[in-house]
Amino acid sequence: MDAAANLPREPRTERGRRTQRTILDAAAAEFGDKGFHESSIVSITQRAGVALGSFYTYFESKEALFKALVLDMSEQVRQLALPIVAEARDPVETELSVLTRFLEFAREHSEIYRIIDEAEFVAPEAWRAHYYGGASRIFARLKAAKDRGEITGEVDEIHAWAIIGMNVFLGLRYGVLERDRSPEEVAAIANQLLQRGLR
Template sequence: MVEPVENSVRSGSAKTPRTRRGEKTRAKILDAARQEFGARGFGESSIVGITQRAKVALGTFYTYFDSKEEVFAALVKDMSEQVRDHVAPALADAKGTIDAERRALAAFLTFAREKKEVYRIIDEAEFVDPEGFEAHYRATAARIAERLESDDVEPAIDALDAEVRAWAIMGMNVFLGLRFSVWGDEEAGKVAASANRLIAEGLKPR
C-alpha cells in the first residue's frame, strides 16, 4: 500500500513525515537501506532492493526520498544520530570525565557490534555523501571535546590542543570498534577499560 503524499512534507531535498505512521514507515525504509547498503555497498544496492527488504511499495519509497543518493545521505545522518543517542544514556552515572570516556567507548562498541554495517556505510559516505561524512565526524569530535572541558582533567594548552585531544580519542574509538566489534567479539567493557587506562595514564612507565 502506498502512503498518501500528505504523510510527508518537503524540507529542502528531503520529505519529512507529518504523521506518526509516516515516521514509522520512513524509519523502516532507513533500516532496510542500512541492511541493503551494508550488505551490498552503495554501487550494487538498488531502490528495489531497499523496498523489498522494507516490504513497502516502490511508490512508498518515493513518498520520502527522491533517489538512492538521497536515502543514503539520510541514512548517514540517521546512523550518526543513533550513535549519539546510544552513547548518551551511558554517561548519566559517570564519575568524572575519564570514566565518561570509558562508558562512551563501551557503549559505542556495543552499538557497532549490533550494527556492523555502520562502518561500511560511513566509509562509503566519504565518496557518496562527503558533506555527511565530514558532519558525522565533526559532530562526534565536538561531543568528545565538550566532555573534555572539565575540571577533573588537565586543561588543554589552547584551542588546537583541545581539538587534537578530541580527534585523537575519536580516532582511537573508531579503530577499536573496527577491531573489537566488527572483526572481533571481545568483551566491550574490558576493551574500554584498557583504552581508558591509556587515556588516563599515557604510555609512561609506572
Template sequence: MSASPGKEPRTERGRETLRKLLDAAAREFGERGFHEASISGITRQAGTALGTFYTYFDSKEAIYSALVGDMSQHVARAATAGMSRDSNGTVREGEALAAFLAFARDHKEIYRIIDEAEFADPASYRQHYTGAAERIAARLEESVKAGVVTPGDNEIRAWAIMGMNVFLGLRFGVWDTSRTIEEIAVAAEALLSEGIAAR
C-alpha cells in the first residue's frame, strides 16, 4: 500500500484513509475504466474531501499505479494463504490456483484493473506479471531441490503456469462461476502433475 513519494501516511488514521482511497479507486477504475474514472469519483466513493486525495497522491495516474501494485500484493498474499503448510510441487500449485480462483470470484474487478494497465501503465503491468512468474519459478526451484518436481526450465514453466491460472480465473472465476473451484483446480493440477499424453 503506497502513496506518492513524500506523501506516505505516518499515523494509523492516515493509513486507514489511504486504504479507503485505494478501495474506492478499485471500485471507480473497475466500474468506469481508466479513461472515464476521475479523482472526484474516487473521493466520492471513499466519502472523503477532494483535498484528502492530494494528501496522499499526486494524480489519477499515481493512484492507479499504487492500486495495481496493491492488487499484485493481494493476489500474492491470497495465493500464499491458500498453500497448506509443508505442501510443495504440483500440489502446492493446485492450492495456489484454487486460492486465486476464489480471490478472482470475490474481486471480479481485478482483471479489468490489471489488464487495463497494459495500456494505462505498462510498467506496472509488466511488473505484476513478472513478479508473479518469479514467485512461481522460485517455488518450482524449491520443489526440484526437494525432488518432487523434475528438473527443467522453470522460467518457461512458470510463465506457462501463470497463463493457465490467469485464463482459468477469467473463464471460471469471473465470467462463469457455475463450476466448483475444486474441479477446476483438480483438473489443472492433474495436467500439471502428469500431463495429458496417453502412456
C-alpha cells in the first residue's frame, strides 16, 4: 500500500494544476448539493467542464476525492480560529468569538459544512481527525486559560467535546437549516451557558 494512496495525484504542469483545481471546486459544489452518494463522477466532470477521464488523472477514486476535500475543508475550518486565538483574551470571550466566526462560516459555506458532516459515514478517519483535532485544540485552550487562572473549576476533555457539539449543532440549525437568527445573537446567547450556566 502506497503512502500516497488516496492523495490527489500531483499534476506536473501548471495546466494540470488548474484542471485539478477546477475538478475540486466542482466536486465541492456537487457533494454539497447532493451528498456523496447521489453525486456522480460524470456529473462532477461535467460541472467542471472536463472529460470524464480527466478526473482519474488527478484523483484515485470518488472516495479519495471526497477524503481530499474533507481534509482541505477541515483545514479551512481550523484556520478560522487561529487569528482569534492569537489575540488571547478571556477564554469565554474567545470561545464566543470562535463560535461567531464559525457560525458566519457555516452560513457562507454550508456545503463545506455538509461535506464534513457526511464524512462521519463516508470518510470516518478524516471525520475523526477533524473532530478529535478540534476537540483537542479547544481542550488545549481551556487548559491554558486554567493555567493562567482565568478558569477556576476543573477543565476536562469532556468540556471540549460538549463545546464542539454545541457549535456544530448551532451551526447546522442557525447557519444551514434556517437563518432566522444572526450569528452574533446565536453566539451570544449560547455563550451564556459557558459564562454562567443556566442560572
